[in-house]
Amino acid sequence: MDGAVQGRVDGVPSAASFSQGHFEWQTRDARSTVPADSIVAIIRNEHKDEDEDSLLYLKHSEEGGESARLETLKLSGLASLPGYSSLCHGRPSHLAASVQLHVIVSTLSGTQKASSFFQQAVKPLLSQLRPEGHYAVHETESAETITRLARTVFLPQALAGIQQTIILMSGDGGLVDLIRVLAEAPAASTLVRPVVCLVPMGTGNGLANSTGLLADSTLGLSRLVRGSPADLPAFCVRFPPGSMYVTDEGRGREPVAAAGVYGVVVVSWGLHASLVADSDTAAYRRFGADRFKMAAQELLQPADGSASHSYSGSLVLVQAKGKEEEEEEVVVVVDRPSHMYVLVTLASQLEKGFTISPASAPLEKQLRIVHFGPVPSERAGELMALAYAGGKHVDQPEVAYAAVEAVRIRVAEPDERWRRVCVDGRIVLLPDQPARRENEQDEAVQEGQLEIRLSQRQFCQLVM
Numbered sequence: 001m002d003g004a005v006q007g008r009v010d011g012v013p014s015a016a017s018f019s020q021g022h023f024e025w026q027t028r029d030a031r032s033t034v035p036a037d038s039i040v041a042i043i044r045n046e047h048k049d050e051d052e053d054s055l056l057y058l059k060h061s062e063e064g065g066e067s068a069r070l071e072t073l074k075l076s077g078l079a080s081l082p083g084y085s086s087l088c089h090g091r092p093s094h095l096a097a098s099v100q101l102h103v104i105v106s107t108l109s110g111t112q113k114a115s116s117f118f119q120q121a122v123k124p125l126l127s128q129l130r131p132e133g134h135y136a137v138h139e140t141e142s143a144e145t146i147t148r149l150a151r152t153v154f155l156p157q158a159l160a161g162i163q164q165t166i167i168l169m170s171g172d173g174g175l176v177d178l179i180r181v182l183a184e185a186p187a188a189s190t191l192v193r194p195v196v197c198l199v200p201m202g203t204g205n206g207l208a209n210s211t212g213l214l215a216d217s218t219l220g221l222s223r224l225v226r227g228s229p230a231d232l233p234a235f236c237v238r239f240p241p242g243s244m245y246v247t248d249e250g251r252g253r254e255p256v257a258a259a260g261v262y263g264v265v266v267v268s269w270g271l272h273a274s275l276v277a278d279s280d281t282a283a284y285r286r287f288g289a290d291r292f293k294m295a296a297q298e299l300l301q302p303a304d305g306s307a308s309h310s311y312s313g314s315l316v317l318v319q320a321k322g323k324e325e326e327e328e329e330v331v332v333v334v335d336r337p338s339h340m341y342v343l344v345t346l347a348s349q350l351e352k353g354f355t356i357s358p359a360s361a362p363l364e365k366q367l368r369i370v371h372f373g374p375v376p377s378e379r380a381g382e383l384m385a386l387a388y389a390g391g392k393h394v395d396q397p398e399v400a401y402a403a404v405e406a407v408r409i410r411v412a413e414p415d416e417r418w419r420r421v422c423v424d425g426r427i428v429l430l431p432d433q434p435a436r437r438e439n440e441q442d443e444a445v446q447e448g449q450l451e452i453r454l455s456q457r458q459f460c461q462l463v464m
Helices: 116-131 145-161 172-182 206-209 221-225 270-278 290-300 379-386
Strands: 006-011 010-021 020-026 029-035 039-043 053-060 068-076 101-106 136-137 164-169 196-197 229-232 234-239 244-247 252-255 260-263 266-270 311-320 331-335 341-345 349-351 365-371 399-406 406-411 420-423 426-429 448-453 461-463
Touching: 006 260, 010 206, 029 053, 039 116, 039 221, 068 116, 101 145, 116 164, 116 221, 136 145, 136 244, 145 164, 145 172, 145 266, 164 206, 172 196, 172 206, 172 221, 172 260, 206 349, 229 244, 260 290, 266 270, 266 311, 266 406, 270 341, 270 420, 311 399, 365 448
Parallel strands: 101 136, 101 164, 164 196, 196 461
Antiparallel strands: 006 010, 006 068, 010 020, 020 029, 039 053, 053 068, 229 461, 234 260, 234 448, 244 252, 244 426, 266 341, 266 420, 311 331, 311 406, 341 365, 365 399, 406 448, 420 426
């Protein structure tokens, strides 16, 4: 092997090297390899009298996906290997003994693999990184578990100045639930923002795909060890009075009590919101990310042979002024009475390979909108397929794509099915006739318009 270094692997004399995307070692009897993109980290031995580090990697089952377990190789005498030092880490600061550590295992997220992945991978990893233990594990019992934990544990500790790290084994929705509660803190309060280590277990995993957490095959574990906290930008959606959260697979309703709902990935109305809402059932979720394509197909080609729906309403964009403009913001009214696709995002991808906003950079504080009007179903399918081709849909003449400071939408639909809005996977139903909200200063919101704008507040940090 070129560039091999003599040492020991699991106590056996070996010639080892990093080559062609693998860690390889040759003993007298056999040659073995570990894919480089499955390596979580090399953990330095903190005992000076022992020359043995631990290479941790994720071994996937033949089925792939989240069915994987953490494996360990004991290495000695190999520190001079090229590439070794870049993988070598001690305990990261966000897992220090002084930090309150919580693990949330979202049992119902995605294809429901979080519990087994915790037992087979995350728990063994923490035994290496946090040998003293002292962390709390919370398994979700319902869709409200994370909200309850945030309100009873995470928010009070943040307000008390306690440093917290939350290993969140869920989809984007779990992070949204956490942020929604942290946003209840008064804006003037001193909040020690929790550090979130996302181990993506959802179906879309837009944030994880957009920030590179899924760039390797460790499902976020390499970032948990080798990453560092970074500010996570958020947007705020102001809904008109009378708006309701849709719960229990479309059967339940809960009032949107807060004046502002916060998110970190996407807000949509039209085709995207409808397909997310329609596919949010146990029957669909078992298909993983394919559920979105299945729901989209049914919306674009209804079983009764009718045309796909055109969403009636008005759309207003607020953009930053140009260098020669006197006003701070420029308001652009989209001259179109109906729409098919309206999506505002901070992220580049909504699921693996689906690049909805190719200009968006990880954790960039810039909203962008993708929108187009009614087109034939076949053409809509073609545009969505181009999003899977590196985001080439934004180059098509039907599609408008722009950076925005804010977006305002007023929906004019009598049927509640077409008044649904998606905020990071959660569905909000807009009122047919908005109610009045006491102390609401914004007349446009009172009159039924929703507004999306970048939040000036930040609620947590994400390990990147």
